[in-house]
Amino acid sequence: MEKQRPWKTESLLRPLDRAFFARDPRRVARELLGKVLVRQPKAGSQLTARIVEVEAYLGEKDPAAHAASGRTLRNAVLFGPPGHAYVYFIYGNHYCLNVSCEREGKAGGVLFRALEPLTGIDAMARARGIAVASPRDWPKLTSGPGRLSEAFGITRARDNGCDLTSRDGSLWIGDDGYRARRLRLTPRIGITKAIHRNLRYILAGNPFVSGPKTVAR
DNA sequence: ATATCGATTATCT
């Protein structure tokens, strides 16, 4: 029996358009809260999860951003057109997903840090290689940038540079009409530069928000 | 409950 949340969203999902991403990453980050990340495998069932935590990275003037020291082969997507997936590999183990913002030639991006699973829980657990006995275990699927990427099967080879605004792509972002209520801004997590800036956006109190208990929820 | 640490590799200096 497939475990899933009570709400069905697929039929209502409408992709976000390019203009949504062609803005300052702070604005995009705030408005991404409550939207839905969708994985549609060639064969197999759809995975969906609500975005509950993101971070804005501002481009060449942001010392913590991958774009800080200019365009390279790795970060090229951040300098390209908005609405595309920037996937990087970190600590020899994990992939992390971003979406490009701003416009061609101007870098900017939003890092996906945590999701609330909606459909495809069993497939996510399989992808993560863990068992989820009860909903209390669900945060282990998608709370954290490395975890959510593994749950969605996101890799640099497969997804870097892909357009996230097309419903026909295998990875895209949709709006199901959900309106985020309590938003909160906090310092970003896991970085060593510009840690004073409030560029992490969360749905306050959402149990799927990542990070140690000592960090703002 | 919180802290520390090792894993493992693409990327850049």
Added chain:
DNA sequence: GATAATCGATATG
């Protein structure tokens, strides 16, 4: 040669 937008295991209170 060093570092990193992390995770999970282990140790300690």
